[in-house]
Amino acid sequence: MNAVIIAVLVMLILSLLRVNVVFALVTGALAGGLAGGLDLKTTIETFTGGLGGNATVALSYALLGGFAVALSKTGLPDALVEGAIKLVGREGDSRRKSLSKVLILLIILAISIFSQNLVPVHIAFIPVLIPPLLKVLNELKIDRRLIATIITFGLTAPYILLPVGFGAIFHEILQTNMENSGLTIRLSDIPAAMLIPVGGMLLGLLTAALFTYRKPRNYISAEVEVEKKAVYTKRSITTAVLAIAVSLAVQLTLSQVLDVEGMIFGALAGIIVLYASGSMKWNEADALLTSGMRMMAFIGFVMLAASGFATVLKATGHVETLVEASANYIGGNQSLGALLMLIVGLLITMGIGSSFSTIPIIATIFVPLCIQLGFSPMATIAIVGTAAALGDAGSPASDSTLGPTSGLNADGNHNHIWDTCVPTFLHYNIPLILFGWLAAVLF
Template sequence: MAWSVVVSVLVMTVLSLLRVNVIVAILAAGITGGLMAGLTLVESLELLIGGMGGQANTALSYVLLGAFAVSIAYSGITSVLVRNLVNVMKGKRIVLLLSIAFISSLSQFAIPVHIAFIPILIPPMLKLFDKMRIDRRGVATALTFGLKAPYMAIPLGFGFLFQKTIRDAMSENGAEVALGEVTQAMLLPTMGMVVGLLIAVFISYRKPKDARQIESEASVDLMNAAEEKDTRFTKEHLFTIVAIVGALAVQIVTQQLVLSALAGLILMFVFRIVPFNRGDKVVAEGVSMMGVIAFIMLVASGYATVLKDTGAVDVLVENTSDILGDNKAVIAFVLLLIGLIITMGIGSSFSTVPILAALYVPICTAVGFSPLATAALIGTAGALGDAGSPASDSTLGPTSGLNADGRHNHIWDTVVPTFLHYNIPLFIFGWITAIIL
């Protein structure tokens, strides 16, 4: 059973890299994990389906945000945005990528909307990226940096929740550490993320990329309608901004993406920015844009349920603790590797932390790791894989915006670039941190 987690994650990874549909890859991985844990085929599938409700809220919010994004594009404000950005950012690819990383970072602590901004901000900018010959893989890495690095290092918004989760999980397993110490422990690993971003922006995706000769089958009438509108700023644009601010306010007050997206969509109809007789079209386009991403989240939730409810993760944790020696460098390396595997499967750094703490705290205490080093290992291992998992919102979010015109592959254009640019330096910096603290 201990190997069921490793094998199932490998199945998901290999199938995804072979361009098998992500949903099929996750289903195959979930069934594989269930079979190796001793379940029958039917039992594995039933457990996976039963666990799909865990991400129902997120999936519904994705679809509603897609409809909201289409309605914003219909207003024509996106044409004004692109026109002005072309003038300001002409020839400044690096500046634009860094700006996107900065805006994405704000979504984690300053205006904690997480991925909600992506399907609103990014689709209207796709033509701008093409005009500036920006490699969309660079945009994906910039977005993922902002979705991940801030919560690792800044104890505000989602960062407060993440670091508090680390502190509480360590306390439950017998290691006391202050919240400020968790922040201190995560600073150096976060620098690994910074290094990955700089490599992506200044080296990997610095050169202009030729626009792909693929006509989008997903480009929709409502999106194209914006192109036909006057690009002057009008009262429709003003009301659109009011609707966006209203949606943001609802998100901050209620902490519910579904209510936020629904509020924004309703305001777009109330202000008559989108005619009522186009309502069905707007929702249909939103589902077309975000439906696949939403369903991936549902299936991924079921897969995580299979891994956890079969006890496979617990067995892997117990077996790992039995075979490790007393060499700190080796132990830190193995623990981070286990964290990478588990997070790749579950797809959530927040959900992985309590699982990892149960393993890490006893081992780290026994071999003499300091509480700071233990916190760094748990936090880094929890974050590892989040940027490289096909089932993570840190990768699904960027894909949801960049693939609005059907020209961005989730695995090869988001998952693989973010894995290479962030998980490798994060692993190295986290390993060094655990040794020196």
């Protein structure tokens, strides 16, 4: 059997069995290397030699985590939460119920989207925002499956489409791994290529809001513990906004004007602003930044392991064999080829739980196959980008589903699988396959 198939199967099965993703990737790499004719020594050396491929991404995550924790000390996330609660009204009086429902959904959506770019705190906002709102949600009888769907959209669609914050990392990973696999692209091409697939996600969001989960749903009210709020002032909020603006300006200038990775220096610029303003004290800065880096460390380790995994697969020479066999099976049928690649991407990402970690694995296989089938660079970006994003929404092991569940289940009234994973899978993964396939055909 092909070494690539063996490696991916081992990795996928271990991931589905809830084995740690890093361990699954290392084990899959060993299995693939040995099956591909490499001896144990060569397999290990190849794996360790490939770990540096995603070092930039790992450092980006670490600094972004530090920046996120430093921002939280300014009290900006807490100010946003308090403003949201005041707008919708804690008691949900009858005169404002209709307006409150729409307003609260829009606020949750906006904060979820901003958590990936404007205020890059990722899922850290959920335990601050959602538990205090559960009583309001119960009074308004809002279906929590809709809230889960909204949050997951905000956690995934922005990084797929927008080249800032976590999107800058996703796009840089996509560009780097596609180039390593034989196709050079520009960072500025990625948003245009991913516009149609994200349009599919938007359609899924509207379907959930206007049809699937429109009806009221009753929940048993219970007291929940909420995280302690940070103390903030007008000066600290102003400093936080300034730090965010500087960080975004540096990111956009480096990535869009100079076409280089800007996340590291963007996060560093934001941290410097917080340092210089005094919002982050010198005597507590080390502990804060270390805490933030620890928060993002796991994703960084997964990225490093995924790079080593991909390097081993390339070294076996079985990638080319698999591409040739797949091309012969598909018979030059681009429509069939695009559909099969998207489905394979769904299976892999569902197992790993991270689209960021999936790119190095699938780009190794899909980019040569797309070239073999005659896909344009834009179509190839759409296929690889969509295949990687597939499964992030819907995977039981993904931050995009674990995050919403952690907040919505604070009172024990929300099931992770049936109330988060299944709704997000149905409303996002199916449209992503259809619209990703459409993008591949149109480009």
